[in-house]
Amino acid sequence: MKLRAILLLAMSVLLLATLAACGADESSSAADNDALEAAEDAAVDNEGQNVAEDVADDSASPGDAGTIGDAGDGQGNASGGGASGDSGTGLPVPAFVNEWQSGGATVVTGGEVPVSLFDGASGQTYIVDDAELQVYQFDDEATAEAAAETISADGGMINDVSVRWAGAPHFYRLGDTIVLYVGDDAATLERLGGSLGTPFAGTGTSE
Numbered sequence: 001m002k003l004r005a006i007l008l009l010a011m012s013v014l015l016l017a018t019l020a021a022c023g024a025d026e027s028s029s030a031a032d033n034d035a036l037e038a039a040e041d042a043a044v045d046n047e048g049q050n051v052a053e054d055v056a057d058d059s060a061s062p063g064d065a066g067t068i069g070d071a072g073d074g075q076g077n078a079s080g081g082g083a084s085g086d087s088g089t090g091l092p093v094p095a096f097v098n099e100w101q102s103g104g105a106t107v108v109t110g111g112e113v114p115v116s117l118f119d120g121a122s123g124q125t126y127i128v129d130d131a132e133l134q135v136y137q138f139d140d141e142a143t144a145e146a147a148a149e150t151i152s153a154d155g156g157m158i159n160d161v162s163v164r165w166a167g168a169p170h171f172y173r174l175g176d177t178i179v180l181y182v183g184d185d186a187a188t189l190e191r192l193g194g195s196l197g198t199p200f201a202g203t204g205t206s207e
Contacts, residue, residue: 091124094135094177096195105129105191117158118147118178131188134180144176148200155202168203172196 093109101107105128113123113134120143121136138144148171150159155169163169165182170189172179174196181192189204199205 091122091137094137094174096174097126097128097135099195100128100191117163117180118150121147121178128191129187131181131183131185133192136178136180138176138178141176144173144178148173148178151201153201153205169201170199170204171201172199 097107108127110125110127110132113125113136116123116136117134118136118138121138123134123136126133126135136144136147138147151157151171155165155171156163167182168184170181170183170192172181172192179192179196181188184203192199
């Protein structure tokens, strides 16, 4: 009887140990499954984040917008090209400018004038042998003549508004065009006088 009882007890202990081991395996498997599912969820989230980052990388950065607009009117900027037929801004190059270039002068077409002095006129700058000229072209000769009458004899006022020049102003008119040169370069003044005559306002007028 004692031997049988001992055997039954031993079998009971062994059975309990086996059941405990099976439970531990199931718990471990469940934990492993939970960990695997968590890893998969994290991978999905990470993939979504990477997609979002890729989309963000494909979008334009604020600095790129700095290019929008580099192709504006170019006021005050020399184009670096010579004058021939078209000034590069849609305005025809005056005949006298082409004549200067044909005569050997170095002519560079600049941008539109920084500040237009006359309403209704298209202003263009030209660099002729390092001297900057502002050329204003009007719709017709009568409009140019009316604009010329708004300039005081000394060139210090336009439309009753005082103008302060960096040098001596010289205003010329030829047909529908008014030319302004500020400076005192002798060669430039001689070139302007030969093509445009005596200034009608500013320094060097006949009055």
